[in-house]
Amino acid sequence: MLPLIAGIGFGLMTAPACAQADPRPDPGVAITPRPAQVQLTGQDFHLPATLVLSVSEGDPAARATATYLRAALQAQLHRPVAIGSGGAIRLERVSDPMPAEGYRLSVTPQGITLRAQGDAGLFYAAVTLSQILEPPTNRAAGDPAQVPGMEITDAPRFGWRGVMLDSARHYQSPEWIRRFIDEMARHKLNILHWHLTDDQAWRLEIRRYPRLAEVGGWRVEAGEHRVSGGIYTQAQVRALVAYAAVRHVTILPEIEMPGHATAALAAYPDLSAGAAPRVPASGWGVYPNLFKPLPATLKVLEDILDEVTDLFPSRFIHIGGDEAVKDAWKSSPEVQAQIRALGLKDETALQAWMVRQMAAHLDSRGRRLMGWDEILNDDLPPSAAVMSWHGVAAGRSAARAGHDAVLSPVLPLYLDYRQGDAPEDGPGRGVFPLKLVYDFDPDTNGLDPAAAAHVLGVQANIWTELLRSEARVEAAAFPRLAALAEVAWTPAERRDWSDFLDRLPGQLAAYHRRGIGASNSALRVRLKSDPGLAGRAIVTLSTQAHLGTLRYTLDGSQPRPDSKRFALPIDAALPVRVRAAAFRDDMKLPGELDEVIESPVGADGMPLRLSLCTSGLALSLESQAGPVVRVDSRNPCWQTPEVAMDGAAALRLSLVSLPYNFELGEEAAGIALDPSLGAGGRMEVHLDRCDGPVVAALSLGDPARSLRQPIRMPLATTTGRHSLCLQVRRSTPGPFWALEQASLLAVGGMKNPPVP
Numbered sequence: 035m036l037p038l039i040a041g042i043g044f045g046l047m048t049a050p051a052c053a054q055a056d057p058r059p060d061p062g063v064a065i066t067p068r069p070a071q072v073q074l075t076g077q078d079f080h081l082p083a084t085l086v087l088s089v090s091e092g093d094p095a096a097r098a099t100a101t102y103l104r105a106a107l108q109a110q111l112h113r114p115v116a117i118g119s120g121g122a123i124r125l126e127r128v129s130d131p132m133p134a135e136g137y138r139l140s141v142t143p144q145g146i147t148l149r150a151q152g153d154a155g156l157f158y159a160a161v162t163l164s165q166i167l168e169p170p171t172n173r174a175a176g177d178p179a180q181v182p183g184m185e186i187t188d189a190p191r192f193g194w195r196g197v198m199l200d201s202a203r204h205y206q207s208p209e210w211i212r213r214f215i216d217e218m219a220r221h222k223l224n225i226l227h228w229h230l231t232d233d234q235a236w237r238l239e240i241r242r243y244p245r246l247a248e249v250g251g252w253r254v255e256a257g258e259h260r261v262s263g264g265i266y267t268q269a270q271v272r273a274l275v276a277y278a279a280v281r282h283v284t285i286l287p288e289i290e291m292p293g294h295a296t297a298a299l300a301a302y303p304d305l306s307a308g309a310a311p312r313v314p315a316s317g318w319g320v321y322p323n324l325f326k327p328l329p330a331t332l333k334v335l336e337d338i339l340d341e342v343t344d345l346f347p348s349r350f351i352h353i354g355g356d357e358a359v360k361d362a363w364k365s366s367p368e369v370q371a372q373i374r375a376l377g378l379k380d381e382t383a384l385q386a387w388m389v390r391q392m393a394a395h396l397d398s399r400g401r402r403l404m405g406w407d408e409i410l411n412d413d414l415p416p417s418a419a420v421m422s423w424h425g426v427a428a429g430r431s432a433a434r435a436g437h438d439a440v441l442s443p444v445l446p447l448y449l450d451y452r453q454g455d456a457p458e459d460g461p462g463r464g465v466f467p468l469k470l471v472y473d474f475d476p477d478t479n480g481l482d483p484a485a486a487a488h489v490l491g492v493q494a495n496i497w498t499e500l501l502r503s504e505a506r507v508e509a510a511a512f513p514r515l516a517a518l519a520e521v522a523w524t525p526a527e528r529r530d531w532s533d534f535l536d537r538l539p540g541q542l543a544a545y546h547r548r549g550i551g552a553s554n555s556a557l558r559v560r561l562k563s564d565p566g567l568a569g570r571a572i573v574t575l576s577t578q579a580h581l582g583t584l585r586y587t588l589d590g591s592q593p594r595p596d597s598k599r600f601a602l603p604i605d606a607a608l609p610v611r612v613r614a615a616a617f618r619d620d621m622k623l624p625g626e627l628d629e630v631i632e633s634p635v636g637a638d639g640m641p642l643r644l645s646l647c648t649s650g651l652a653l654s655l656e657s658q659a660g661p662v663v664r665v666d667s668r669n670p671c672w673q674t675p676e677v678a679m680d681g682a683a684a685l686r687l688s689l690v691s692l693p694y695n696f697e698l699g700e701e702a703a704g705i706a707l708d709p710s711l712g713a714g715g716r717m718e719v720h721l722d723r724c725d726g727p728v729v730a731a732l733s734l735g736d737p738a739r740s741l742r743q744p745i746r747m748p749l750a751t752t753t754g755r756h757s758l759c760l761q762v763r764r765s766t767p768g769p770f771w772a773l774e775q776a777s778l779l780a781v782g783g784m785k786n787p788p789v790p
């Protein structure tokens with residue numbers, strides 16, 4: 035899942051018409067995802083001092099929703115909320131037909147009424163109400179108790195509004211997953227696809243095969259010397275499933291087969307097609323370890339699925355099926371004999387056969403199989419559903435062939451891509467900004483109605499190879515899950531980026547109040563500095579989403595609503611401290627900038643902007659030393675822009691050690707290694723181009739033995755403007771050095787003692 039960049043498969047799709055939707059903004063109402071219809075009436079409601087929620091007797095689902103709403107409102111409003119009769123907030127059932135999960139909500143001077151036919155609709159009405167009462171976005175100015183009068187009629191565009199959480203690569207605690215489910219519910223997202231098993235871990239307790247979690251739940255990560263991980267007991271899982279159910283979230287478990295199985299095979303070596311791995315994988319990528327598709331193994335897998343179906347009431351059970359490289363099957367006499375015995379053509383047909391066995395087993399338990407798009411073929415049973423990750427084309431083909439399908443294309447729905455390109459954006463792959471997710475078009479036009487009905491919906495996937503902590507997952511997920519929610523819920527013609535952006539500051543403030551570490555990359559002020567005349571720089575400010583007016587100071591003072599407005603690039607004398615913020619009216623938006631641009635070549639050196647020489651496997655990786663560094667793991671090489679080299683005497687570099695932990699199969703042969711270099715390899719600096727003359731070179735220490743290495747490299751005398759290519763030459767495929775920072779030191783600027 036990590037190194038492969040999937041095809042970009044947008045169909046030519048346009049929105050179906052919805053007669054009722056009004057695309058215009060809903061002034062003064064901030065509800066995300068944006069409801070299908072909002073009408074402001076001007077007949078406001080005054081919140082009483084004591085809030086009472088009323089539900090009818092004998093409606094346990096309505097009572098469960100009222101209990102949820104009471105807790106949400108108490109936390110938001112900091113006052114007691116009761117459930118009783120005659121309350122100003124009423125949860126009511128209607129008998130007239132409503133779309134699935136639909137609801138109506140009215141705010142009148144007499145009170146607030148939530149109406150739905152079904153349980154989910156009533157719950158979503160409650161979620162909407164909690165947003166309406168979220169301070170201060172939806173209040174009439176000046177009176178926090180004034181709720182604007184409105185009529186909302188709402189229902190989702192898609193029934194599948196999913197998020198995949200990878201708890202295999204890195205573990206998240208059940209407590210944190212509860213909070214994540216809470217956030218999903220607030221976004222009206224309803225499927226938590228839980229990736230529980232992979233090469234690196236098996237997290238789920240299976241009673242019949244206890245070693246799966248005992249052995250598979252723990253590993254030593256590449257470059258580390260400690261065991262880490264965790265497992266989910268069946269009791270914990272049952273509690274999470276119940277917690278999610280109250281919030282109308284279904285947990286879809288994924289048990290990977292036949293590949294991504296290293297952890298399981300380390301626990302039960304007899305199940306392995308080739309030589310069994312001894313331990314769960316410590317690195318990333320696609321491992322060749324596969325389950326052996328013989329009857330004894332299939333029986334074990336069916337036993338496992340039986341425990342899984344006991345735990346998870348989900349209609350679908352996901353069996354993975356992706357990235358199963360078949361080398362182990364090709365070289366196994368037993369597996370080859372099985373192919374012949376079954377009269378199959380090849381290993382691909384064998385995987386298809388195995389999927390059919392599992393589908394039949396799940397069907398016999400009243401469940402349906404789901405898998406990644408590799409499982410799609412002409413013989414896939416009609417009950418099996420396809421999750422399209424190589425773009426959306428496979429999902430559309432599956433739907434045409436009569437399979438249910440979910441669209442979760444890498445671009446733009448893999449949220450382990452970063453939200454922005456600043457150091458604050460943390461580790462990840464390339465950059466998928468908020469707007470890219472918002473603009474995803476899952477439209478089903480071009481499909482006939484029967485096929486369109488098979489497109490269940492959309493899903494974002496949060497892989498955690500590089501997202502090592504819960505905080506990292508939060509920063510990757512939010513606010514992009516708000517964008518996903520709007521794609522999945524809001525009618526296409528009501529989806530409006532500028533309206534969403536208008537709501538974003540309030541949304542970020544709400545995350546903040548709830549302690550969710552959402553990213554502010556869309557609003558954060560960014561600085562670009564280009565060389566100016568001697569001793570000066572040309573400074574450009576921008577934000578990713580262009581919200582608000584940019585204002586700045588150069589005197590160290592805080593930017594204010596009356597600070598100078600940024601219009602044209604600033605010509606600044608160096609060094610300079612630039613402080614800047616975006617303002618909407620008088621309100622400062624999140625993401626203020628405070629950055630010092632250093633003088634050109636001086637005693638402390640001039641920091642050099644670094645970009646990658648190649649982008650074959652470009653990742654932002656979290657080093658154990660701390661910093662996140664951008665590197666092409668197949669080619670650790672960085673370039674600088676052109677700088678004046680006159681007077682430059684040396685380079686000061688800060689290097690951090692990274693474990694080399696990518697299972698690349700045959701692609702690994704493409705990595706240049708020179709065994710004649712010492713253990714740490716060598717840093718070479720070339721002038722102008724990476725094949726240009728070498729102006730500095732230095733052997734490096736062993737990156738397996740230290741996490742960080744500061745170095746100073748004398749430069750051959752050079753005049754004029756040049757760019758530099760800083761190439762790490764490696765001797766082994768093990769840990770390697772990556773460049774964190776580089777600066778140029780001047781003649782006469784050597785007051786600092788040389789560093790080792």
Ligand code: ACM
Nearest residue numbers: 035356357406423
């Ligand atoms: C996947 O990303 N391999 C589903």
